[in-house]
Amino acid sequence: MESIRIGILTVSDRASRGEYEDRGGPAIHDYLAEILACQWTPVPRIVSDDVAGIQDALVQLCDRERCSLVVTTGGTGPAKRDVTPEATERVCEKMMPGFGELMRKVSLEHVPTAILSRQTAGIRGSSLIVNLPGKPSAIAECLDAVFPAIPYCIDLIDGPRIETKTERLVAFRPQGK
Ligand SMILES: Nc1ncnc2c1ncn2[C@@H]1O[C@H](COP(=O)(O)OP(=O)(O)OP(=O)(O)O)[C@@H](O)[C@H]1O
Ligand SMILES: Nc1nc2c(c(=O)[nH]1)N[C@H]1C(S)=C(S)[C@@H](COP(=O)(O)O)O[C@H]1N2
Numbered sequence: 001m002e003s004i005r006i007g008i009l010t011v012s013d014r015a016s017r018g019e020y021e022d023r024g025g026p027a028i029h030d031y032l033a034e035i036l037a038c039q040w041t042p043v044p045r046i047v048s049d050d051v052a053g054i055q056d057a058l059v060q061l062c063d064r065e066r067c068s069l070v071v072t073t074g075g076t077g078p079a080k081r082d083v084t085p086e087a088t089e090r091v092c093e094k095m096m097p098g099f100g101e102l103m104r105k106v107s108l109e110h111v112p113t114a115i116l117s118r119q120t121a122g123i124r125g126s127s128l129i130v131n132l133p134g135k136p137s138a139i140a141e142c143l144d145a146v147f148p149a150i151p152y153c154i155d156l157i158d159g160p161r162i163e164t165k166t167e168r169l170v171a172f173r174p175q176g177k
Contacts, residue, residue, distance in 0.1 A: 003039040004160045006032060007061030007070035007127075009047065009054075011084050012134060015074075016048040023136040024073035031140050032071075035147065037163040043067055049075045054087035062091070062127035068159040069150065070127060071143075074134030076119040085118045088129050092122025096153070099130055099146050106145040107138060121146075126159045148172045 008028045015022040025044050032040065043065045047053045054075070061067045075084035089095060099121035107114030119131040119142070128150065132142050151162035151171035164171045 001039060002160065003041045004036075004069075004162060005041050005043055005065060005067045007058075007065060007067035008042055008044045009057055009061065009070060009072040010045070011047055011049055011054055011072055011075035013048045013081065016046045022046055024132075024134060024139065027136045027139040028071050028073060028132070028143075031143055035143075035164050035169045037165045038161070049081040049083060051083040051087050051090075054084055055091050058087060058091045058124070058129060062124045062129070067127055068154050068162075070129045071132060072129065073132045073136075073139060076117045076131050076133050078116055078118070082118075084131050085120045088120055088122055088131055092124050092129060094123040096121040096123065096128070102145050103132070103142040107133070107141060110137075110141055123157055126154075126157050128153055128157065128159075144169070 008025050010022045010025040014020050029042050043061060045057050047057045061070045072084055075082045100119045103119055104114050117133045121130040132139055147169055148171055152173045154162055
């Protein structure tokens with residue numbers, strides 16, 4: 001069975017310059033390692049909050065690296081340099097607004113500033129891109145909410161079959177497909 005490739009893209013001016021250690025990328029990696037039951041290969045990248053650079057990284061991860069899923073962290077807020085959702089929209093053929101809606105809803109249980117994230121998701125070819133906020137603590141909070149729908153979403157775009165450790169997270173497939 002082919003290993004499922006998953007892109008992990010940290011978008012942070014300071015982490016990309018080495019001013020602080022990236023904790024977002026490793027948090028996404030650890031989360032996936034904890035819930036996935038299938039063989040997978042992480043493809044990590046760090047870029048600054050620059051729209052062209054984020055777009056380039058997303059295109060490379062989807063098209064060249066053949067990642068079925070790309071999870072980004074950072075750059076989703078209202079600040080001038082926060083442009084991850086714009087870069088995501090520019091490279092996707094189809095937007096999946098339900099991801100952002102659900103992640104903001106669950107994040108509101110943790111922080112009143114959850115509505116400041118413009119995080120979204122979209123489809124490029126056979127890849128799903130999902131944005132998460134930059135706070136490392138937001139990663140598990142958001143992924144716990146949306147991950148149950150991710151394996152079926154990837155089935156629908158002709159991606160590989162993703163299996164999860166059911167004791168940790170159950171992937172929902174209609175009619176138990
Ligand atoms: N990759 C990361 N690793 C560790 N902490 C992070 C990371 N990204 C963000 N943070 C923390 O979460 C906060 C909010 O994230 P945000 O994406 O708004 O960063 P920022 O303030 O725009 O700065 P930068 O882009 O330089 O990370 C940051 O100020 C930082 O404390
Ligand atoms: N779960 C969760 N969502 C969250 C946060 C958080 O700490 N936890 N921070 C909020 C804040 S303060 C901001 S400004 C926005 C955007 O964050 P970003 O620019 O780091 O992506 O995400 C929001 N969503």
